Amino acid sequence: MHEMSIAMAVVGQVEEAAGAAGAHAVTSVRLRVGELAGVVPDALAFCFELACAGTVLDGAELVTESVAARARCATCPDTWAVGMPPELCCPGCGRATDVELLSGRELEILSVRWEDGPAGARTREPMPEEA
């Protein structure tokens, strides 16, 4: 499943950052996901929970910020909402060249919340390995 690969990539990157910073419990991860990133947020949330199990992210909350896809034509003044399925020819003049996608392909980790004091008791039971 695609979202599992993505979730594992997110967890891997956060683990590295947390490890480097000496954090011992990641409580939340904020992602930015573009409309055209090819990721289904619900499926990602499901996979994220599984991918976090047994790691420093165990039980972490996933917050996704979605970004609408917008495009611009070189000759027309307005930008447009690309929609889904995307319309990447200019709705104003019909141009298929010199169209620029301004947003919508984002897939990035924005920020992470973690505990980096001395290791204390976890407030939460670890998730089971498999759900």
Add this chain to the structure above:
Amino acid sequence: MCRVVDLRQAVLAKNDDAARALRAGLTARGTTVVNLLSSPGSGKTALLERELLLARGRSVPVAALTADLATENDALRLARSGVPVKQVLTDGLCHLEAAMLGRHLDGWLPEDTRILFVENVGNLVCPAGYDLGESLRVVLASVTEGEDKPLKYPTAFGLAQLVVVTKTDIAQAVEFDEAAFRANVERVNPGVEIVMTSARGGEGLGILLDRALAAGNGAVTHTPVMAGGRQHAQSHDHDHGHGHDHGHGHDHGHGHDHGHGHGHGHGHGYGHDHGHGHDHGHGHGHGHGHGYGYGHDHGSDHHHHHPGPAHPHRPDRAPGSDHADHAPGPDHAHEPPHVRPAAQPR
């Protein structure tokens, strides 16, 4: 104490980095990678069989690597062309990743290869997100799949640099509406070239090879609109097919260009690689690979974790295939099987 830390990291940054390094390394040695994507059964292998034969006939050094979840059927078919072929079994992973590809090329890909065709796992969702260091990304769709495929899989079609329609020999029977298909592709990927092919009937054969050679010769390739569109662009963009950063001297694309502003290490490979050094290919990462030389040792003692193929070998062979050719090829045997990471996408 509890704190919020800005990371600002592209989720697929590692893959993008690995792809960039691979592209730089391969381009520097004159190899162009063509990444072929389609849904299962669109005819990737069938078309590739014909293109490989053509290349061989023209003495263009080409090679093919094919990725599947299971079975070596595709490699067996492709190896009949007589060019170097390698099968990668992805162990359940539904797409190839750049670091994986790099590992499989290492020690296998002949130095003089001009075009490496990579047949990705049959899937239009996952492979679309992973740059493999290709200089030409090709999406295929057969006439039987419906004209609205480009709208249903906009990222796959939207990021293609060439769209290949396959099986046109049966277009009439299935009432394929070429104009509607073209309009749908245009909508998600304005300006991309769409070509008609039939591995069986012969239409459009050679186009794929020609486009690949052109890309390798530095011809400007299509830049899809969808390839833009990342707010807060990362410190580097995808450089699909144009203006590669040549000359880094990476052999086999394994060098990593460090120091481009990401705050993470580059433990390549997959899964949870704690304690990361740069140990690609040693323990994590999926996939077994089997190299085929020049069409010999079919069905021999290749041994891997997957039980034997459930499907009978297909009898369709490319006309004129001189698979009896036993020119001694590089005898690439097995790679040691990689250890599977604990958790894996299925």
